Amino acid sequence: MDGIHASNGEGSGSQPRRVMVTGTAGFIGFHLARLLLAQGRHVCGYDGLTDYYDLALKRRRHEILFQHPNFRATEAMLEDEAMFWKTAETFAPDAIVHLAAQAGVRYSLENPRAYIESNVVGTFNVMEAARRLGVSHLLMASTSSVYGGNDKMPFAETDKADLPLTIYAATKKASEAMGHSYAHLWNLPTTVFRFFTVYGPWGRPDMVPYKFVQAMVEGRPIDIYNNGDMYRDFTFVDDLVRGIGMLLDTPPVRPDRRSEAIAGDSLSPVAPYRIVNIGNSEKIRLLDFIDAIEAELGIEATRNYMPMQMGDVTATWADSSLLNRLTGYRPHTDFREGVAQFVAWFRDYNGRPKR
Secondary structure, three states, X not given: OOOOOHHHOOOOOOOOOEEEEEOOOOHHHHHHHHHHXXXXXXXXXXXXXXXXXXXXXXXXXXXXXXXXXXXXXXXXOOOOHHHHHHHHHHHOOOEEEEOOOOOXXXXXXXXXXXXXXXXXXXXXXXXXXXXXXXXXXXXXXXXXXXXXXXXXXXXXXXXXXOOOOOXXXXXXXXXXXXXXXXXXXXXXXXXXXXXXXXXOOOOOOOOHHHHHHHHHHOOOXXXXXHHHOOEEOOEEHHHHHHHHHHHHXXXXXOOOOHXXXXXXXXXOOOOOXXXXXXXXXXXXXXXXXXXXXXXXXXXXXXXXXXXXXOOXXXXXXXXXXXXXXXXXXXXXXXXXXXXXXXXHHHHHHOOOOOO
């Protein structure tokens, strides 16, 4: 393992046993909660169960988590400061993982206010609770969308990310900046992780894998933007949450001097704060991903090629070497295997027979 030692910003404290996770009825939060519970930790979820997409899917995820004796949850909005504080104070977490957000790049064009309220105001409430409780580690989800108009790839955490193309990306960038301020002012160890295109079982119906599979099994065409000239760093959800779980046990430490930060590390020179990419580090052509879905379903898609969408980017590609140096781990699931697992879950969840 090419590790970063504690003097270079890696914490060496005990593993958090009580973890508060926002967004546990969501796709990633559900998988992370299951992982943490399997590790023997106690998890307190917090989720607003908004109707942005199918509530039945969200409720089913929570039902599965509630079967575990070490899981509890509050169903309320992040913007409800009093309820969030009451929940956090009662549970008294060792660490907080903040995943809940108004998601979706395209929806931010229709309803930008929802993103300000959830992703900025809601995140502020989470940070305030973390500060008041003095948690050992605050982890917050960001997105590869913050790289925006950058054309240097693969994206590295030390690259500037000052060109967001959507309100969604802008709110995530704002949350990163607020997180750094809190880390500096209150010596609050904070890790921000930037997700790339996440997919897998229990995925969101508004995301490409679910939309494509559902359309194909129902005999409808699929919309392919930019005439198919699109590339994404598809990251399987199990790989993602494993990375989060390992970062949870790796809180950053404020460096004594700027020179202590090693090359390639995003550790702040003035705060216990770090940004980490979590991606498969592989740029996959969207058309190859569709080919994999077709092969798994045994169905040829009717392809509707369309121009580029406003606010979208042609490619994302992660440099995940910092994650590997910090934890010894690198996401690795081949997209064909990931597609196979997603299709198997989709058939099971929707009661569709295997081919």
